[in-house]
Each structure stands twice: as structure tokens, then as C-alpha cells.
Amino acid sequence: MKALPTPSGTETGAVTIYDVAARAGVGIATVSRAMRGSAPVAEATRARVLAAVEELGFRPSHAGTSLAARTHAANGIVFPDLSGPYFAEVLLGYEEAASRLGRSVLVLATHGRPDADAAVRDLAGRVDGLVVLGRTVPDETIAALGDVPVVVVARPVLAGVDSIRADNLTAARTLGEHLAGHGVRRVAFLGSPEESPDVAERWRGVRDGLGAHGIEPTVTPCLFDEDSGTRVAAGLLAVRHRPDALVCANDEIALGAIVAAEEIGLRVGRDVAITGWDDVMAARHARPALTTVRQPMRALGSLAAEVLDERITGDRTTPRHELLTTDLVVRDSCGLHP
Amino acid sequence: MKALPTPSGTETGAVTIYDVAARAGVGIATVSRAMRGSAPVAEATRARVLAAVEELGFRPSHAGTSLAARTHAANGIVFPDLSGPYFAEVLLGYEEAASRLGRSVLVLATHGRPDADAAVRDLAGRVDGLVVLGRTVPDETIAALGDVPVVVVARPVLAGVDSIRADNLTAARTLGEHLAGHGVRRVAFLGSPEESPDVAERWRGVRDGLGAHGIEPTVTPCLFDEDSGTRVAAGLLAVRHRPDALVCANDEIALGAIVAAEEIGLRVGRDVAITGWDDVMAARHARPALTTVRQPMRALGSLAAEVLDERITGDRTTPRHELLTTDLVVRDSCGLHP
DNA sequence: TCGCCACATGAAAGCGCTTCCTACGCCGTC
DNA sequence: GACGGCGTAGGAAGCGCTTTCATGTGGCGA
Structure with a gap:
């Protein structure tokens, strides 16, 4: 609401790649190249472009980018529920790893809602890959997701789908x-x-x-x-x-x-x-x-993010199945120790 | 990987609005109208379109939609950290309310990372509004978000920004x-x-x-x-x-x-x-x-989602500040009861 | 000095969707 | 019987970005 957002002053909406191009005196293609490094750009030009980006406070529109580049830079994660320390910890590990890999995280709790199926499919449409925990949706739903990479956690192995479980x-x-x-x-x-x-x-x-x-x-x-x-x-x-x-x-x-x-x-x-x-x-x-x-729990989440990333980047095409070890913690509630 | 995804069989990528239009024998504009109900469509035509949608398993691309409609149907939430029951509960309430309002949820934990600022700005670019908890980023960052509605939770009132706190x-x-x-x-x-x-x-x-x-x-x-x-x-x-x-x-x-x-x-x-x-x-x-x-905690989250929604839909333009009541729970650790 | 090549850059074609604007029938009316 | 209006639908123009393709420039070898 304040005048802060657009240094250029008059603009109402967001600043686009065209504004940057005009300011730097180059074409939009060059701006794109300079920013992503997808093709060589002369050093002087790059500097000019980056300066314009800075001055205008340009942030590429995600919608535009994902439409053109066919990528979302985002991962999904589907929980049956969000209550309790278990899920919080898994999410923590997942978010940490995902954001380290440059991906945003979308969470969805099916929470027994009847349209869970549709919600998961919708989610699949806005991410590059997703993690499904436990019994949230039936196997068919996962299979029907098609070419969106999926990693299941705390769920039985499914043909062709990566899985991560605790033993x-x-x-x-x-x-x-x-x-x-x-x-x-x-x-x-x-x-x-x-x-x-x-x-x-x-x-x-x-x-x-x-x-x-x-x-x-x-x-x-x-x-x-x-x-x-x-x-x-x-x-x-x-x-x-x-x-x-x-x-x-x-x-x-x-x-x-x-x-x-x-x-x-x-x-x-x-x-x-x-x-x-x-x-x-x-x-x-x-x-x-x-x-x-x-x-x-945390390792379950972070490992899921990493395994998923391998699929998304295409580094791996064969399923990976991980079984993490668990530890019995003996305290007093089970009986007096000999 | 299986043949399940595209009933049409041969298609490699996703089915687009053009496929649906062709199948139903109408223009893409009509498909859009029939699906969104944004303009009247003859009943017979609508039925034909919806049938085609069903048969092809068409799911509109979110990137396309958000680019054209300038909306994301998603909310963000920024945590300082994700550990502990407090944040999990807030998130639970938030996710529940947001998805009831038809919005996906993007989570971000700044977790003391140095580029928290950039991460928040990036997040702001992919949502219609966001919630910021506690001391995650400085006030300037929030102000610089410009026209993305923000609700702060567990944080002092900021000029013009909705806030929700516990007393x-x-x-x-x-x-x-x-x-x-x-x-x-x-x-x-x-x-x-x-x-x-x-x-x-x-x-x-x-x-x-x-x-x-x-x-x-x-x-x-x-x-x-x-x-x-x-x-x-x-x-x-x-x-x-x-x-x-x-x-x-x-x-x-x-x-x-x-x-x-x-x-x-x-x-x-x-x-x-x-x-x-x-x-x-x-x-x-x-x-x-x-x-x-x-x-x-849960109410903090769900209220945040609702307050944010009012801003996003434009139902309200004046700041709202909520103070939720808290209860002292007296047990034994503070002293023997008289 | 001439020609070729590599490099840098711009123009333009989409990506999949929404929506404005226009066109077409059909009905009722004068 | 001709005309205006309304309900319906299509064409096309973007939304902001990436990337291909074509063009222009300078440098180099002959």
C-alpha cells in the first residue's frame, strides 16, 4: 500500500521482464539469458541487465516461468493429518531439504475429507513431484497421477514408486x-x-x-x-x-x-x-x-525430499526403496529393570 | 509410467483445453466458461463439455490459469521454525481453513537462514497472500512485499497490516x-x-x-x-x-x-x-x-487464514487486529494448592 | 583485402489459460 | 414480412516468461 514496492514510482502492477529490458536497452531474451545463465551474454550487457533488475526490483513471475519452462520449482507433501509431533517432524525435515534444493513446499492434509482424491490431483498439477504419507489416498490415485514423480513414506512398496519407511x-x-x-x-x-x-x-x-x-x-x-x-x-x-x-x-x-x-x-x-x-x-x-x-522422523522427511529430487532432475530412473532403522527405547513403563 | 494417465492413449504430455474443445466440438472459450461458470453456456453444450473433460481427464494447468487470471489459489505461511507442537498446531489450523477456502498452502521455514528475505519475497510471488509468524523477517521485508496481502501472527501490530495474536x-x-x-x-x-x-x-x-x-x-x-x-x-x-x-x-x-x-x-x-x-x-x-x-494455537492459524481471505477477495480493506484469549492452567509444578 | 565463422543479440513463437469483442441465429414485434 | 434484441459461441488478444531461429557484428586466416 505504501510507495515502497515500485522504485520506479508510477507503476501499478508488478514490474515485468519488458520493463527491465527497456531499462537496460536490450531485448527480453537477453534479460532472461542474463538472469538464468542459460546462454552466454557479454559481460557488459549482463552487468547492465542485472543493474536494471536491481533498480526495478524485478522478480520474475512464477506463473510465467512455470508456464514457459514447464516446471514449478515446488514439491508437494500429503499428510493424512497434521496433528502430533510425528507429522510435524517429518514436515520439518522435508521442508528443510526441499528448500535447500531450491524448491518450495506445498502441504496438503487429507484429514479424512471426502474429496481427498481431487485435492491430491490438484496438488499434483502445481508441483514437480510429491510425497504421500501413509494411508491418505488409494494406490489408484497415485498411479493415476501419471508422470508426476511420487515418493511414498510410511506406506507399503508400490510398483515403480520410490518408498521410504522406518523399520x-x-x-x-x-x-x-x-x-x-x-x-x-x-x-x-x-x-x-x-x-x-x-x-x-x-x-x-x-x-x-x-x-x-x-x-x-x-x-x-x-x-x-x-x-x-x-x-x-x-x-x-x-x-x-x-x-x-x-x-x-x-x-x-x-x-x-x-x-x-x-x-x-x-x-x-x-x-x-x-x-x-x-x-x-x-x-x-x-x-x-x-x-x-x-x-x-526428520530423516524420513529429508530423505524423501532428496529421493524425490533425484527423480525430478532425472538423475535416477529406477525405483529406490529405503528402510530406516528404529530404536527401542526402554524406560520404566514396561516393567522394572532386572 | 503405466498407460493409466491418459485415457486417450497416445498423448505424451498433459491434456489441454484444446483437446477438450476439439473433443466436445466447441471453442476453448466455451470450455473455459463451462468449467468456471463465468458466463452462461447452453445446458446441452455444458454437458458435452463436461463429458469431454471427464473422458479426457482434463485438469486445467495451474500455471496457465494463474498467468491468465492473475491469481494463484494458494496462500503462504512463514515460520521461524517448524519444530515443536506450537507451530504444528498453528499450521494445522491454517491448512484446514485455507483448503476449506479452496486454497493450497505453501510453507516456508526461515530457520535462521541468511537468505530468509529472498525466500519470503519469492514465496510472495507465488501466492495470493501470506501469513508471517513472529520474528521471521524484518518489518521492511513485509512492507516491501507491496500489494500481496499479509497477516502477521504473534507479532506486534504493523501499520496497515492485519494481525492476530494471543493475549x-x-x-x-x-x-x-x-x-x-x-x-x-x-x-x-x-x-x-x-x-x-x-x-x-x-x-x-x-x-x-x-x-x-x-x-x-x-x-x-x-x-x-x-x-x-x-x-x-x-x-x-x-x-x-x-x-x-x-x-x-x-x-x-x-x-x-x-x-x-x-x-x-x-x-x-x-x-x-x-x-x-x-x-x-x-x-x-x-x-x-x-x-x-x-x-x-489452532484458532490462531485458522483465523489467520480467514482474515487473509477477506483481504484477498477484497471483502475488507481496513486492517483487522485480533487478540485471542489465553488461559492459565494451574497444575502442580507451581506450588502446592492452598 | 576479402570471406567465413563464432559470438552476441533481437524478434517472435509458443506455454495453457481467461476474457473481451464480435458474429451468428433465433425469437418476438411492428 | 422485415427488423431489433437477446442468448450463445468463436476468434483472438493477451498474461510473463523461455527458447528457437535468424540476423548482424567483429575477428581471424588466407
Whole structure:
């Protein structure tokens, strides 16, 4: 609104490449070349052009550029949801890496909205490539994106599509065996495996790990938030032969479960073991501190950006599949240490 | 890579408005009108066009559209950083509201990078409006954005620019008075007021509230993460006449401070009061639970998107300044309740 | 001294869309 | 029966940029 924007003074709209060309006394092609370095320009001319750019405060219009150059210099990322530390961290890593690679980031949270499909397709139309997390849209939608490079994160491998995942299976097995070592007998898994491929893997791993010790866990569906954790755990713990271990699909559920256990007078880590997944900040501050599994969330995001970039630049044409390691973090909520 | 993308089969690139026009046997102008409803089109023609659109899987190119219509259908949001629950929640609210309003969201984290200025200007060139959080870029940068609508969040009011803030001052005063009621005498504020306008307000409010009871707090600079909180608090608590209350600029610092206090055998809530700000998840799970101030983070984000939209659509031309209320959440870390 | 070549540059053709302006039917009316 | 008006649709001109193609200039070798 102030007079600041256009040093030239009178202009209303933005300054275009024509203004710069006129000012520098050259053609628009030369301005373009001087700025992008796409072809040689005499040193004196380049200096003149850059001076004009500076004086006029010229910023090339992105719409014009992407139309002509058929590129967007932007990446997309699709989340099922944006709440919780997990997604924030992944986004953080992604944004950091993408902007280091000179790309803007467009975020989209499908959040269970019915038109998620259309939203993703729309997004695909304004980026050079995109990352899709977990169960946001069906495989068909991804396949139908056509020639826009896609990297899936925390989702099963899809033919021809790059993927990046954390190794849920191994850590889950280790967790199951660790719990068996604590002498638990009746184990309940809280979470909905069918809601997320990641959770399905965790469930499978835990079952394997416990199964090796003759323990057969049960699964109880549960939304991935604290309140649901409290509610579901309360129901589970209220019965006569209650479980002596609650393996939760994420930390939020586990933290909620701890509340439920304490409410009915159970000592977490003694009367009942409770474990989470993700190692969010609250996990280590809770008392008893939560036994959980740490996954490299930020690395998941930054690696996704890098893998995607290879596709966009065409540096690589064969699919790449990465499996990042996770760590079991043993604290007090799973039982007293020997 | 598969044959899925273009039902027409042979096409390599994307299908354009010309393809649709040819298929429907109309001109491109009619296709545009039929799709956007910008002018009346005979019902039969419209049906024919829409059928062609459907069959060809036509998606208008965003670059073409924004170039011709001089609009981007996208909003930007600039964060100083993306870590921590605060920003994630704000983004969540923003994305939700923006996409409800039919706009994509571009995120940018300046993260102390030296070219933040250029990055913000670049961002401004690809959106219809943007939100700037806290101390990411100087006022001049915002002013120089010219005619791109801007809404600042958690930042002092700027002439002619819409703003949305949480009421730090009132809650901070209340917090100061509450602590005074607990009988504290030596109060240290942990955080760097000069780093963030929000924090400066919190510091001012706390000082006011305590000052009313004859207590003069001191301020100790501190980065806004747990480790810094632990380190700074450890230093503060190690001296002979240690503070009996640590007022922390955010929950991360406070949680870190609790660790430091417990490490040297102090009982938080008895020997030393510790308070935070934000009410993150870990605050209520920590033991003792953290006394803190809850701010409507998600509302901050969604309101920003709405206020921005009013500017973009031109529904409003006078600045709007919103101050959202915050709540003191008293738990155990600030002292035993009478 | 003449001719050729490399280099630097400008003109112009799009990129895919929106929209103004014009043209064409068809209807109702005098 | 001819004319004006309205509803509908097409042509074409941009939007701001990149890039191809053609042109002009100077320098060099012969």
C-alpha cells in the first residue's frame, strides 16, 4: 500500500521482464539469458541487465516461468493429518531439504475429507513431484497421477514408486521379546492395524516377538489419540482377567492408557506394562517414563525430499526403496529393570 | 509410467483445453466458461463439455490459469521454525481453513537462514497472500512485499497490516500474581524477550504481576528448547541464594528445567516452582504436572487464514487486529494448592 | 583485402489459460 | 414480412516468461 514496492514510482502492477529490458536497452531474451545463465551474454550487457533488475526490483513471475519452462520449482507433501509431533517432524525435515534444493513446499492434509482424491490431483498439477504419507489416498490415485514423480513414506512398496519407511517390524519384534522377558502373559495391542500400514507392521512384529515365547497378544481397535487411549485402556483394564501389558500403536495412546491405569489404582511398570511408539517429547517426561520406539522422523522427511529430487532432475530412473532403522527405547513403563 | 494417465492413449504430455474443445466440438472459450461458470453456456453444450473433460481427464494447468487470471489459489505461511507442537498446531489450523477456502498452502521455514528475505519475497510471488509468524523477517521485508496481502501472527501490530495474536500480557500478569500468592520471593524468567515479541510480552506481564506484590524478577536468556532449559536452570539453581520460582518462556524450557531441578534433588512444586507456556501434551503428563498457559494455537492459524481471505477477495480493506484469549492452567509444578 | 565463422543479440513463437469483442441465429414485434 | 434484441459461441488478444531461429557484428586466416 505504501510507495515502497515500485522504485520506479508510477507503476501499478508488478514490474515485468519488458520493463527491465527497456531499462537496460536490450531485448527480453537477453534479460532472461542474463538472469538464468542459460546462454552466454557479454559481460557488459549482463552487468547492465542485472543493474536494471536491481533498480526495478524485478522478480520474475512464477506463473510465467512455470508456464514457459514447464516446471514449478515446488514439491508437494500429503499428510493424512497434521496433528502430533510425528507429522510435524517429518514436515520439518522435508521442508528443510526441499528448500535447500531450491524448491518450495506445498502441504496438503487429507484429514479424512471426502474429496481427498481431487485435492491430491490438484496438488499434483502445481508441483514437480510429491510425497504421500501413509494411508491418505488409494494406490489408484497415485498411479493415476501419471508422470508426476511420487515418493511414498510410511506406506507399503508400490510398483515403480520410490518408498521410504522406518523399520517397524524389527523394532516391534524386539519390543515383543523384551516384554516377554519381563514375564508378561496377557498382552493387548491398542491401535487399528487396518488404519495404517505402519501400525499393521507394528502389530505383526509384536505378535511375532511374543509368539516366540508362547504368548498370543490380542488386538483392540483404537483411534490414535490420547482420549481414545484412555477410553479403550479403561475398558480393557476393568475386566477380571485384565491384560498385564498394553502395547500401544503410538505414544498418544500409551500416554492416555497410563492415565486410565492410574485412575483405577494400577501402578504402571509394576501391575501393568505400557509401551508406546514414536518417542515424542511427552514420553520421556511422563512418570513413569514411557518405553517406546524412536523412529528417525526428520530423516524420513529429508530423505524423501532428496529421493524425490533425484527423480525430478532425472538423475535416477529406477525405483529406490529405503528402510530406516528404529530404536527401542526402554524406560520404566514396561516393567522394572532386572 | 503405466498407460493409466491418459485415457486417450497416445498423448505424451498433459491434456489441454484444446483437446477438450476439439473433443466436445466447441471453442476453448466455451470450455473455459463451462468449467468456471463465468458466463452462461447452453445446458446441452455444458454437458458435452463436461463429458469431454471427464473422458479426457482434463485438469486445467495451474500455471496457465494463474498467468491468465492473475491469481494463484494458494496462500503462504512463514515460520521461524517448524519444530515443536506450537507451530504444528498453528499450521494445522491454517491448512484446514485455507483448503476449506479452496486454497493450497505453501510453507516456508526461515530457520535462521541468511537468505530468509529472498525466500519470503519469492514465496510472495507465488501466492495470493501470506501469513508471517513472529520474528521471521524484518518489518521492511513485509512492507516491501507491496500489494500481496499479509497477516502477521504473534507479532506486534504493523501499520496497515492485519494481525492476530494471543493475549500474552493478561495471562502473564495473572501468572505473576498467582506465583506471588504462592509466596515466592526470588523469581527468574527463562527465555530471551528480544528473540520474540510474544516472549517479550510474557516477560513484561510476569514482571507486572509480580511487581504488584513487590517482587522483582530477573531475566535470563535461554534458547527455546529443552536442553537449553536444563542447562540454564541448572546454572540458576546451583547458586547459594537460588530462585524459588522459574518462569519459563515456553513448555520445552520448563520441562528441561524440571529435569535440572530434580537432578540436584529439588522437589518441583515445593522447593522450587516452575511454570511453562503453551500447554503442550508433555505438560500435563509430566510429574509434577506443569503449570502453564494455554493458547488457542489452532484458532490462531485458522483465523489467520480467514482474515487473509477477506483481504484477498477484497471483502475488507481496513486492517483487522485480533487478540485471542489465553488461559492459565494451574497444575502442580507451581506450588502446592492452598 | 576479402570471406567465413563464432559470438552476441533481437524478434517472435509458443506455454495453457481467461476474457473481451464480435458474429451468428433465433425469437418476438411492428 | 422485415427488423431489433437477446442468448450463445468463436476468434483472438493477451498474461510473463523461455527458447528457437535468424540476423548482424567483429575477428581471424588466407
